[in-house]
Amino acid sequence: MAIRTLGRRQAVAPAPTADETAWIEVAGLEKLYRPRRSEPTRALSDIDFRVRRGEFVSVVGPSGCGKTTMLKILAGLIPKTAGTVRVAGREVTGPLPQIGMVFQAATLLPWRTILENVMVPVEVQRLDRARYREQARRLLSMVGLDEFEGKYPHELSGGMQQRAGICRALVHDPAVLLMDEPFGALDAMTREYMNVELLRIWRESGQTIVFVTHSIPEAVFLSDRVIVLTPRPGRIAEVVDIDLERPRDLGVMASDRAGVYVDRIRRHFHATGVMG
Numbered sequence: 001m002a003i004r005t006l007g008r009r010q011a012v013a014p015a016p017t018a019d020e021t022a023w024i025e026v027a028g029l030e031k032l033y034r035p036r037r038s039e040p041t042r043a044l045s046d047i048d049f050r051v052r053r054g055e056f057v058s059v060v061g062p063s064g065c066g067k068t069t070m071l072k073i074l075a076g077l078i079p080k081t082a083g084t085v086r087v088a089g090r091e092v093t094g095p096l097p098q099i100g101m102v103f104q105a106a107t108l109l110p111w112r113t114i115l116e117n118v119m120v121p122v123e124v125q126r127l128d129r130a131r132y133r134e135q136a137r138r139l140l141s142m143v144g145l146d147e148f149e150g151k152y153p154h155e156l157s158g159g160m161q162q163r164a165g166i167c168r169a170l171v172h173d174p175a176v177l178l179m180d181e182p183f184g185a186l187d188a189m190t191r192e193y194m195n196v197e198l199l200r201i202w203r204e205s206g207q208t209i210v211f212v213t214h215s216i217p218e219a220v221f222l223s224d225r226v227i228v229l230t231p232r233p234g235r236i237a238e239v240v241d242i243d244l245e246r247p248r249d250l251g252v253m254a255s256d257r258a259g260v261y262v263d264r265i266r267r268h269f270h271a272t273g274v275m276g
Contacts, residue, residue, distance in 0.1 A: 022050040022051075022052070022086075023050075023051055023052055023053035023054075023055070023087070023088060023175070023176070023208050024049075024050065024051035024074065024086070024087050024176060024208065024210065025050050025084070025085070025086040026047055026048060026049050026050070026074075026083070026084070026085050026086075027048050027083055027084045028046060028047075028048065028082060028083035028084060029044055029046075029047035029048070029070070029073065029080055029082070029083035029084075029085060030042075030044060030045055030046065030047075030080065030081045030082040030083055031043040031044040031066065031069055031070075031073065031078075031080055031081050032081040041232075042232070042233040043066040043069045043232060043233060043234065044066040044069060044070055044073075044233060044234045044235075045233040045234065045235050046235055047070065047083070047234070047235065047236060048236065049227055049236060049239060051208060051210060052208075053175075053208055054206055054207075054208055055208055055209075055224050055225070056202060056208075056209045056211065056222055056223050056224050057209070057210050057211070057223060057224060057225050057226070057227060058210075058211045058212070058213055058218075058219035058222055058223040058225075058226045058227070059071070059210065059211070059212045059213075059219075059226075059227045059229065060212075060213060060214070060215075060216055060219050060226060060227070060228055060229070060265060061228060061229030061230065061231075061234060062229075062231050062269060063214070064231070064232050065229045065230065065231055065232050065234040066229065066232060066233065066234030067180075067212045067229060067234070068180055068181075068212060069234075070212075070229075070234065071101075071178050071180050071210065071212050073085060073092070074087065074092065074099070074176075074178055074210065075092075075095065075099055075101045075178050076092045076093065076094045076095040076096055076099065077095065077101075079093075087099060087175065087176055088175040088176070097125055097172060097174065098174050098175040098176060099174050099175070099176050099177075099178060100121070100168075100169030100170055100172070100174035100176070100177045100178070100207075101169055101177075101178045101179075101180070102162075102165050102166055102169045102177065102178070102179040102180065102182045103165070103180055103182070104180055104181045104182065104184055104185065105185065106153070106158075106161035106162050106164060106165035107165065108153040108161055108164060108165065108168075109153075110152065110153050110154060111152075112152075113149065113150050113151065113152060114140070114145060114148050114149050114150070114151055114152070114153070114156065114164050115133075115136055115137070115140065115149035115150065117153070117164060117168055118136040118139065118140065118164060118167045118168045118171050119132065119133060119136055119171065120168060121168060121169075121171055121172045122136070122171060122172060125172060127172060132171055132172065135171055135173070136167065136171050137149065139167040139170055139171060140164070140167055142167075142201065142204055142205075143163040143164075143166065143167060143197065143201060144163070145160060145163055145164060145167070148160065157190075158185065158186055158190065159186055159190040159193065159194055162182055162183065162186070162194060163194075163197065165182070166182070166198070166201060170201075170205055170207065174207070175207075175208060176207070176208045176209075176210065177207040177208065177209045177210075178209075178210050179209060179210070179211045179212065180212045181212055181213055181214065182194075182211075183195070183213075183218075184213075184214065191218075192250055192253075195218060195221055195222060195250075196249065196250060198222065199222060199246075199247065199248060203247065211223070216262050216265050216266055217253055217258070217262050219265070220242055220244075220253075220258050220261045220262050220265070221248060221250075221252055221253050221258065223242050224241070224242060225239055225240065225241050225242060226239070226240045226242060226261075226265060227239050228240065228265055228268050230268075237268045238265075238268065240261060240264060240265060242261055243257075244257060244258060244261075
């Protein structure tokens with residue numbers, strides 16, 4: 001299926017202190033959960049990293065290491081315990097319009113059409129509906145869903161729903177797209193297809209993406225860099241630069257060069273007795 005071009009991406013006006021070499025900046029991040037009836041749990045400890053503007057960075061690690069927690073902190077959905085988190089030069093203390101998020105499930109509203117679902121952030125932020133309705137249609141066209149804008153979620157496949165979810169996250173033109181294992185529930189063939197689709201969307205939209213996944217091969221295939229977290233409390237074990245040419249097709253996954261990166265990342269989990 002052909003993906004049509006979205007067109008020139010609207011410029012995002014960063015804060016005056018925004019630095020494109022540190023479009024996302026995390027320093028000394030700590031997260032401690034304090035339940036009322038049990039002992040505190042340290043989810044993240046001493047996390048430091050930067051993401052450049054337009055970069056695709058994946059985060060991998062064993063279950064329970066704090067990957068989703070870190071993404072929710074970046075999105076401003078939950079508070080940090082300590083440290084600094086900035087996106088596009090702005091301190092993250094709550095949800096920011098500069099951030100879009102795609103969850104593990106598409107979470108589309110069943111009573112709304114696909115176009116109406118994509119428009120949800122526009123309505124929440126009280127943006128110009130006429131302007132962004134056209135933006136929503138361009139996005140749906142870009143991912144091959146223009147003929148389905150009047151359909152309801154139950155009429156679409158899982159992969160199509162996830163594409164609609166990506167459009168919803170992109171419709172207000174955020175500076176950063178955060179993705180929390182968006183393809184984890186899909187079958188293997190659909191997941192591979194969606195990986196290729198995502199790279200095309202990224203190339204067309206120019207977003208900065210932070211992508212959480214349990215799949216090491218997926219992270220290597222998609223990313224410019226991969227952040228490897230340790231078992232809980234999550235700390236950064238290594239940040240691996242992925243030197244594979246772009247654009248990439250599925251053949252890259254089976255290449256020897258990709259295999260070297262996969263093995264390098266996987267060794268972290270073998271060393272700790274945890275399989276990634």
